[in-house]
Amino acid sequence: xxxxxxxxxxxxxxxxxxxxxxxxxxxxxxxxxxxxxxxxxxxxxxxxxxxxxxxxxxxxxxxxxxxxxxxxxxxxxxxxxxxxxxxxxxxxxxxxxxxxxxxxxxxxxxxxxxxxxxxxxxxxxxxxxxxxxxxxxxxxxxxxxxxxxxxxxxxxxxxxxxxxxxxxxxxxxxxxxxxxxxxxxxxxxxxxxxxxxxxxxxxxxxxxxxxxxxxxxxxxxxxxxxxxxxxxxxxxxxxxxxxxxxxxxxxxxxxxxxxxxxxxxxxxxxxxxxxxxxxxxxxxxxxxxxxxxxxxxxxxxxxxxxxxxxxxxxxxxxxxxxxxxxxxxxxxxxxxxxxxxxxxxxxxxxxxxxxxxxxxxxxxxxxxxxxxxxxxxxxxxxxxxxxxxxxxxxxxxxxxxxxxxxxxxxxxxxxxxxxxxxxxxxxxxxxxxxxxxxxxxxxxxxxxxxxxxxxxxxxxxxxxxxxxxxxxxxxxxxxxxxxxxxxxxxxxxxxxxxxxxxxxxx
Numbered sequence: 001x002x003x004x005x006x007x008x009x010x011x012x013x014x015x016x017x018x019x020x021x022x023x024x025x026x027x028x029x030x031x032x033x034x035x036x037x038x039x040x041x042x043x044x045x046x047x048x049x050x051x052x053x054x055x056x057x058x059x060x061x062x063x064x065x066x067x068x069x070x071x072x073x074x075x076x077x078x079x080x081x082x083x084x085x086x087x088x089x090x091x092x093x094x095x096x097x098x099x100x101x102x103x104x105x106x107x108x109x110x111x112x113x114x115x116x117x118x119x120x121x122x123x124x125x126x127x128x129x130x131x132x133x134x135x136x137x138x139x140x141x142x143x144x145x146x147x148x149x150x151x152x153x154x155x156x157x158x159x160x161x162x163x164x165x166x167x168x169x170x171x172x173x174x175x176x177x178x179x180x181x182x183x184x185x186x187x188x189x190x191x192x193x194x195x196x197x198x199x200x201x202x203x204x205x206x207x208x209x210x211x212x213x214x215x216x217x218x219x220x221x222x223x224x225x226x227x228x229x230x231x232x233x234x235x236x237x238x239x240x241x242x243x244x245x246x247x248x249x250x251x252x253x254x255x256x257x258x259x260x261x262x263x264x265x266x267x268x269x270x271x272x273x274x275x276x277x278x279x280x281x282x283x284x285x286x287x288x289x290x291x292x293x294x295x296x297x298x299x300x301x302x303x304x305x306x307x308x309x310x311x312x313x314x315x316x317x318x319x320x321x322x323x324x325x326x327x328x329x330x331x332x333x334x335x336x337x338x339x340x341x342x343x344x345x346x347x348x349x350x351x352x353x354x355x356x357x358x359x360x361x362x363x364x365x366x367x368x369x370x371x372x373x374x375x376x377x378x379x380x381x382x383x384x385x386x387x388x389x390x391x392x393x394x395x396x397x398x399x400x401x402x403x404x405x406x407x408x409x410x411x412x413x414x415x416x417x418x419x420x421x422x423x424x425x426x427x428x429x430x431x432x433x434x435x436x437x438x439x440x441x442x443x444x445x446x447x448x449x450x451x452x453x454x455x456x457x458x459x460x461x462x463x464x465x466x467x468x469x470x471x472x473x474x475x476x477x478x479x480x481x482x483x484x485x486x487x488x489x490x491x492x493x494x495x496x497x498x499x500x501x502x503x504x505x506x
Contacts, residue, residue: 020168032169037103044074044106044144046145048077077109090139093128096126154246162243180210181407181412181413187214188414197225197228198264198315200312201230202230202274204236227251268318269317272315272322279329306340321375323370324370331453348377348442352390352420353371353389354369354416358395387441391454392419393454397409438457438459
């Protein structure tokens, strides 16, 4: 299968390799803001200078009139913040302070950027020779001029760098970045053409960027969608604001914890797209025991998965659709989580479940899945899907992009989404495919104790082992393991958890 994932990553890789060499001993989490802040500065300066040159050529225009730029939706960049001014001084020992002053000046003249831009380039820990090198490097690429915008040079560089920083940061990196192929599946599945889009844990804003790309690709009007988001980490919130600002995406992105200080309390969204932290153990549950959002049950104090699910449901409009990522355990966990999941299934909110391949994420090795919830399965734009759930097992899809990370190809994304769309009645004939997808009734799910693991329902591909033989072997192996490890409580508990995720009980 062709490894086509959309962008030609030639110069982005070279640019990253050069920038990474200049990092020295700086932690990737810090370096991220140094580089991405400068990329933003270069972008708005390029866009400004192109308009500036046009106004200089017009004898009736004033190239230093701020209103001329506001009228064209271009950021006003004061003289001391323009890229050529800074690059001419890149080798000076005070270059860090000059950049901080430039960021301050831009925020002062553009109120929607207030408190967003990084302003700690003058700190002693940042090697000024390396900083000058980064300025020279970024100065070699056009970002904000008309030609560069038409090729989305900035989008490609910014997205590639976000992914590389997530990789370099390891577990911490995934807090601000969801791999592009996963975002693409979510967006292509729920098709956010128009209405309110909400992400209460929006990271660096990738869901919103892909949503805008989706609307644009289908020749819709970008103004037809309204974007709402919230992010609890302040530095990541800044990344998101910058990421959206450089693309001219109008949005309402708030900073704060969505559980304890929901900044969009009254919002009812038409679409919800999200990748919340997996299995979050410290979500301040003790402060929220009587919260109105827990309609289907009080989430356990040591795991926020079903707090997030119920938060999403609470914020859905009467015809809203949600698509989000969760750890695989959410599909089969027992106890209080199992009871909440049962009530959500009985309420006929679950539309589709997708099991994902392993190694897709930068931040965790925990296997993940996609949930799709629909408030109105009766006839909202699609066929009546009342009491039906579609299960898709995509665990064998994708390719290894490098030694540790897997990616879904565009063909994979298309195959998953076309199955869902045909099942919803959007064209094409839906058919169950053994080992890949199956449409199941809620009554069938009830027989499986409301477990939502796709592998339980789709069966095995024709060439694979017979499901009944496999079931017998698993039962036998389960019994043997129970006997063999009953003296080792710790190991037994580990095995119990792992087998439970697969849908088997010791």
